[in-house]
Amino acid sequence: MNEVxxxxxxxxxxxxxxxxTKADFEITSETNLITQLAIDxxxxxxxxxxxxxxxxxxxxxxxxxxxxxxRDLADLIYRIKSESK
Amino acid sequence: xxxxxxxxxxAAARKAQLPGGIGAFGIPIEAIYSATEARIExxxxxxxxxxxxxxxxxxxxxxxxxxxxxxxxxxxxxxxxMANGNYSGHRALEAEFADFYHCRSSIVFTTGxxxxxxxxxxxxxxxxxxxxxxxxxxxxYDGCILSGADIIRFRHNDKDDLEKRLRRLGERSKNTLIIAxxxxxxxxxxxxLVDIVNLKKQYGSLLLLDEAHSLGVLGETGQGLVEKTGxxxxxxxxxxxxSKSLCGIGGYxxxxxxxxxxxxxxxxxxxFTASPSPATIAATRAALxxxxxxxxxxxxxxxxxxxxxxxxxxxxYQLGPQPGPIVxxxxxxxxxxxxxxxxxxxxxxxxxLILPPAAPEGKSLVRCSINAAHTPEQIHxxxxxxxxxxxKLH
Ligand SMILES: Cc1ncc(COP(=O)(O)O)c(C=O)c1O
Numbered sequence: 001m002n003e004v005x006x007x008x009x010x011x012x013x014x015x016x017x018x019x020x021t022k023a024d025f026e027i028t029s030e031t032n033l034i035t036q037l038a039i040d041x042x043x044x045x046x047x048x049x050x051x052x053x054x055x056x057x058x059x060x061x062x063x064x065x066x067x068x069x070x071r072d073l074a075d076l077i078y079r080i081k082s083e084s085k
Numbered sequence: 086x087x088x089x090x091x092x093x094x095x096a097a098a099r100k101a102q103l104p105g106g107i108g109a110f111g112i113p114i115e116a117i118y119s120a121t122e123a124r125i126e127x128x129x130x131x132x133x134x135x136x137x138x139x140x141x142x143x144x145x146x147x148x149x150x151x152x153x154x155x156x157x158x159x160x161x162x163x164x165x166x167m168a169n170g171n172y173s174g175h176r177a178l179e180a181e182f183a184d185f186y187h188c189r190s191s192i193v194f195t196t197g198x199x200x201x202x203x204x205x206x207x208x209x210x211x212x213x214x215x216x217x218x219x220x221x222x223x224x225x226y227d228g229c230i231l232s233g234a235d236i237i238r239f240r241h242n243d244k245d246d247l248e249k250r251l252r253r254l255g256e257r258s259k260n261t262l263i264i265a266x267x268x269x270x271x272x273x274x275x276x277x278l279v280d281i282v283n284l285k286k287q288y289g290s291l292l293l294l295d296e297a298h299s300l301g302v303l304g305e306t307g308q309g310l311v312e313k314t315g316x317x318x319x320x321x322x323x324x325x326x327x328s329k330s331l332c333g334i335g336g337y338x339x340x341x342x343x344x345x346x347x348x349x350x351x352x353x354x355x356x357f358t359a360s361p362s363p364a365t366i367a368a369t370r371a372a373l374x375x376x377x378x379x380x381x382x383x384x385x386x387x388x389x390x391x392x393x394x395x396x397x398x399x400x401x402y403q404l405g406p407q408p409g410p411i412v413x414x415x416x417x418x419x420x421x422x423x424x425x426x427x428x429x430x431x432x433x434x435x436x437x438l439i440l441p442p443a444a445p446e447g448k449s450l451v452r453c454s455i456n457a458a459h460t461p462e463q464i465h466x467x468x469x470x471x472x473x474x475x476x477k478l479h
Contacts, residue, residue, distance in 0.1 A: 040447070042441060042447040045238070049240065058250050060214075060237050061238060062236050063235070
């Protein structure tokens, strides 16, 4: 796989979330996953499973409790990916 | 947001999900007549939504044992197993569970929920890993949360996904507890235990199997999936409940690991709660004795399950992947599920309505459960009603 960057993960997340939520506004790094996107926990967990496969990582469910914005999620994925190398 | 407003918000979300559907949850049962019939809203209703798999809730042996225990030992123990609540009945039941599973020892808990909470939180701690099936019961999730371990889900019943996640863990796989269920409570399907056991050995992990819905249902003597697959001694910890086929309330964990006994001193859900009442223990002991030799009841249960499963499949319903005492009808949305549930109630049939997030993957389910006391006529009637409702729905 190509070198994974924080920005790359962020971009991918914004793309995937746009498709998933049909939001009528632009999703950015600061978008709140729960209050602004109203993404339910099942959709979020499914998206995370997809991302896990994409980056060959496992994201612990309990790590998600600190995730509020899209950037938080991207940071978490980046951190796990870096640690797994 | 204030503490109470959070509850208001949850209530609003529930109402918005399914206006008019609130009545389906916690429906008041006015009188219970037998393992298959009750009075609800003044009407006699057929019960097709219990966990009473062997139909033992009115067994005369169990009732007599409970009566005698109340007379001899009183109504409650008023204390923990670690203090004044450790009666000879509790210890005898533990010996009987160990004997039943041909295992070294067992621990009895006050509920099945606590059996999972107590076992998982005693085994795992911060830095360890709980690798759990994505469809796991809430007691498994909550036990993992209580433990402080990292919780990683694998795709439901997907051995390749499990293997991928074990591989990703590297050395941490040796500090990992894999958790699966004998029969899954929502879709009624069984875990691929042979594959899971192979993987846990290959990666040096431990395995816990919750036999809540498979006890009494699978295996020659009713041990559950461990017996059906002959893997009794390959599973590190088996948990289960008295609240389903044993028709009581309580839970257990059995194991061949000598460390099991040590759990009594570290497991809060074991220590900081009162022990099961004498009547509960006595009835459960009587029920376990019946369950072990209930080959005929198991045969009838499976005939009944297959009758309903194949009838519903023929009608065209989308069902869980394999026949069993839990027959789950999978619907596209909560409205359809509620319509079906209401249709069944109108025809005097009670089943379970299960909506997201309780049902896996955002599905809505009408969950029927079968027991050994159902007659072929009752099952035929339910199939007929469901056939008419199918036409209305489509
Ligand atoms: C898979 C599973 N585990 C554990 C439990 C908890 O059992 P109990 O009712 O004894 O608390 C249940 C019951 O709801 C269950 O379905």
